[in-house]
Amino acid sequence: YRDGGESGGKMNPFAEQEAWEEHQIGKATLKFGSKNKKQNADNYEYVFEDQIDFIKASVMDGDELKDEMLMEAEEDSKPKSALEKLQEERKTLPIYPYREELLSAVRDHQVLIIVGETGSGKTTQIPQYLHEAGYTKVGMIGCTQPRRVAAMSVSARVSQELGVKLGHEVGYSIRFEDCTSEKTVLKYMTDGMLLREFLGEPDLASYSVIMVDEAHERTLSTDILFGLVKDVARFRPDLKLLISSATLDAEKFSDYFDSAPIFKIPGRRYPVEIHYTTAPEADYLDAAIVTALQIHVREPPGDVLIFLTGQEEIETAEEIMKQRTRGLGTKIAELIICPIYANLPTDLQAKIFEPTPEGARKVVLATNIAETSLTIHGIKYVIDPGFVKMKSYNPRTGMESLLVTPISKASANQRAGRSGRTGPGKCYRLYTAYNYQQDLEDNTVPEVQRTNLANVVLSLKSLGIHDLLNFDFMDPPPSEALLKALELLYALGALNKLGELTKVGRRMAEFPLDPMLSKMIVASEKYKCSEEVITIAAMLSIGNSIFYRPKDKQVHADTARMRFHEGNVGDHIALLKIYNDWKSCDYGSMWCFENYVQVRSMKRARDIRDQLEGLLERVEIEATSSLNDLEAIKKSITAGFFPHTGKLQKNGSYRTIKHSQTVYLHPSSGLAQMEPQPRWVVYHELVLTTKEYMRQVTELIPGWLVEIAPHYYQTKDVEDTSTKKMPRGKGHSAAS
Ligand code: CDP
Numbered sequence: 001y002r003d004g005g006e007s008g009g010k011m012n013p014f015a016e017q018e019a020w021e022e023h024q025i026g027k028a029t030l031k032f033g034s035k036n037k038k039q040n041a042d043n044y045e046y047v048f049e050d051q052i053d054f055i056k057a058s059v060m061d062g063d064e065l066k067d068e069m070l071m072e073a074e075e076d077s078k079p080k081s082a083l084e085k086l087q088e089e090r091k092t093l094p095i096y097p098y099r100e101e102l103l104s105a106v107r108d109h110q111v112l113i114i115v116g117e118t119g120s121g122k123t124t125q126i127p128q129y130l131h132e133a134g135y136t137k138v139g140m141i142g143c144t145q146p147r148r149v150a151a152m153s154v155s156a157r158v159s160q161e162l163g164v165k166l167g168h169e170v171g172y173s174i175r176f177e178d179c180t181s182e183k184t185v186l187k188y189m190t191d192g193m194l195l196r197e198f199l200g201e202p203d204l205a206s207y208s209v210i211m212v213d214e215a216h217e218r219t220l221s222t223d224i225l226f227g228l229v230k231d232v233a234r235f236r237p238d239l240k241l242l243i244s245s246a247t248l249d250a251e252k253f254s255d256y257f258d259s260a261p262i263f264k265i266p267g268r269r270y271p272v273e274i275h276y277t278t279a280p281e282a283d284y285l286d287a288a289i290v291t292a293l294q295i296h297v298r299e300p301p302g303d304v305l306i307f308l309t310g311q312e313e314i315e316t317a318e319e320i321m322k323q324r325t326r327g328l329g330t331k332i333a334e335l336i337i338c339p340i341y342a343n344l345p346t347d348l349q350a351k352i353f354e355p356t357p358e359g360a361r362k363v364v365l366a367t368n369i370a371e372t373s374l375t376i377h378g379i380k381y382v383i384d385p386g387f388v389k390m391k392s393y394n395p396r397t398g399m400e401s402l403l404v405t406p407i408s409k410a411s412a413n414q415r416a417g418r419s420g421r422t423g424p425g426k427c428y429r430l431y432t433a434y435n436y437q438q439d440l441e442d443n444t445v446p447e448v449q450r451t452n453l454a455n456v457v458l459s460l461k462s463l464g465i466h467d468l469l470n471f472d473f474m475d476p477p478p479s480e481a482l483l484k485a486l487e488l489l490y491a492l493g494a495l496n497k498l499g500e501l502t503k504v505g506r507r508m509a510e511f512p513l514d515p516m517l518s519k520m521i522v523a524s525e526k527y528k529c530s531e532e533v534i535t536i537a538a539m540l541s542i543g544n545s546i547f548y549r550p551k552d553k554q555v556h557a558d559t560a561r562m563r564f565h566e567g568n569v570g571d572h573i574a575l576l577k578i579y580n581d582w583k584s585c586d587y588g589s590m591w592c593f594e595n596y597v598q599v600r601s602m603k604r605a606r607d608i609r610d611q612l613e614g615l616l617e618r619v620e621i622e623a624t625s626s627l628n629d630l631e632a633i634k635k636s637i638t639a640g641f642f643p644h645t646g647k648l649q650k651n652g653s654y655r656t657i658k659h660s661q662t663v664y665l666h667p668s669s670g671l672a673q674m675e676p677q678p679r680w681v682v683y684h685e686l687v688l689t690t691k692e693y694m695r696q697v698t699e700l701i702p703g704w705l706v707e708i709a710p711h712y713y714q715t716k717d718v719e720d721t722s723t724k725k726m727p728r729g730k731g732h733s734a735a736s
């Protein structure tokens with residue numbers, strides 16, 4: 001990068017600058033003109049004070065299909081309809097020449113493993129080919145995706161290609177959102193939704209083809225689907241089963257599916273230059289931003305894709321990039337920043353697919369979703385910090401948390417490949433070549449081996465699958481994790497001592513929620529507050545995107561937020577108050593605006609709540625309200641979340657009651673401001689950032705635990721020892 005000046009005034013975006021102007025791009029200083037000898041109006045030099053040094057390591061091999069690139073460039077000049085254009089585009093996809101071969105392979109084999117590079121057309125084209133070949137005359141074609149965003153965006157694309165309205169012939173189904181109709185024959189859905197469909201239709205009778213797509217992602221639901229569809233295929237010879245994946249590790253899938261044939265779609269990939277940093281980066285977010293800005297001012301046109309770990313990080317990065325480029329105005333080319341993550345509202349998601357205007361550069365800030373599930377046009381540069389946010393599960397304590405973890409080599413290569421789709425690309429890895437070789441695992445551990453299995457066990461039990469230890473897993477979960485799940489379901493009352501589903505369990509399984517949330521709802525029947533509890537469940541389900549906090553109005557936003565916490569009611573009740581307040585203002589946008597609440601999130605909560613209300617009816621729980629009886633509401637919460645409880649320690653931290661783990665109140669919790677701190681709390685989830693934090697927390701009375709979960713807590717667990725001497729904690733106090 002420190003390769004001195006460049007000549008050629010035409011290419012130089014700063015050519016009109018007078019010598020010796022300095023601009024701040026955050027900490028990086030750009031010096032134009034130069035102090036050095038070869039000063040010349042057209043010569044300039046960048047000095048990045050915190051620039052990242054990369055070394056070029058190797059060039060990934062791949063077919064150079066330059067002539068095809070040229071062919072694509074020689075576009076016909078006569079105007080065409082959008083639909084015609086799309087139809088032509090379809091024919092340029094790598095899968096197109098194999099259409100007939102693929103169709104005959106599907107005809108000849110019941111199960112087929114399909115492998116092809118990301119972007120070759122598996123997801124969008126295969127269901128269409130099968131539709132054109134008549135498979136939809138006898139049933140739907142279902143195509144599963146590990147991610148909601150992918151299911152939505154891909155179905156939108158396919159409906160465009162077919163020239164039909166989304167939700168008609170082509171639709172999608174994701175949790176809490178069913179965009180399909182009677183007409184739907186191509187159905188894109190999350191793998192979790194197909195799993196739920198099994199509950200209502202164990203033979204998948206309405207489908208003629210099931211395509212388990214992105215199989216390499218090995219999500220928990222995908223892995224369970226493997227076992228289920230394999231079984232269905234045995235007694236439904238008419239059902240076609242396609243397992244598609246972007247990686248070459250297809251033998252494993254083939255072995256699992258009784259040696260099913262593998263259909264390989266030859267890839268089209270341009271060479272990708274890999275650059276590694278010369279030393280590890282302490283702050284990968286900052287390094288990623290600096291690298292992106294370096295690319296922006298130094299490299300030829302082409303869009304940039306940065307892999308980050310989650311929404312918060314993406315928002316931070318967006319903010320910083322905007323700050324650093326602000327004020328530079330026309331001195332640098334326009335930089336369009338596009339975030340993409342699962343919770344991003346649909347209309348904003350569409351932005352990443354819009355073509356970049358001439359002269360501008362797009363920077364896509366994405367979670368792992370862009371690794372294989374989405375194809376973004378025009379990406380030429382990939383920045384890979386080497387991390388991903390992953391669920392991790394401790395089977396000993398039964399605790400689950402989201403952890404930022406290093407990616408695998410397989411992931412790193414997928415990420416790099418994203419830059420070489422439409423021409424030669426470059427990938428900047430923010431780690432060293434040594435890190436890559438020595439520290440990264442070859443493959444990502446399948447989710448089934450690192451997650452809480454309670455949800456899946458409950459679903460399988462409701463499907464009548466009892467012998468879980470002998471379920472046909474491609475990679476079995478640790479048996480402790482299975483036992484932990486059984487234990488939890490037993491504690492929640494979903495299973496009896498023999499491991500059989502109880503009435504409570506049957507009701508819980510109807511809700512597309514984690515078992516603890518479902519239990520909280522089922523328990524609300526007893527406490528006569530189901531109306532309030534489904535509101536809380538809906539609000540918890542939208543995640544933490546309820547409030548916004550504009551930079552210039554932070555104080556106002558915080559005041560508005562704290563108003564819902566008055567009386568230290570706890571975060572759950574605060575969520576209820578937010579919803580009910582909004583409702584009493586006719587679900588208005590103005591109310592949201594005044595309270596710094598995101599309208600979209602609230603609408604989503606309302607949607608989810610409506611569905612939960614329908615499910616209440618289905619499991620015959622009466623809709624009852626006891627708005628003023630906060631104790632009843634808190635007891636329902638406790639009935640679902642009693643395994644998630646903590647007790648205050650002298651130093652202000654909490655210790656979880658069953659497993660003695662040290663945890664803290666999340667700063668966003670209303671209770672974080674409470675003086676004195678609540679002694680006993682029940683929490684919704686743990687998140688690990690700098691510390692293990694409890695998020696969405698409510699105070700509880702320890703006696704409730706023995707009353708509600710006598711099989712789980714004994715009086716000695718919940719004795720309030722704070723007035724007695726404490727053997728530990730004192731000397732450990734942060735304050736002392
Ligand atoms: O599934 P696979 O990665 O093999 O490819 P795909 O998702 O079917 O994408 C094939 C092509 O469809 C991409 O190269 C894009 O040109 C286009 N596509 C799009 O424009 N917008 C989408 N939302 C999805 C795909």
Ligand code: MG
Pocket residue numbers: 119122123124213214372373
């Ligand atoms: Mg795909």
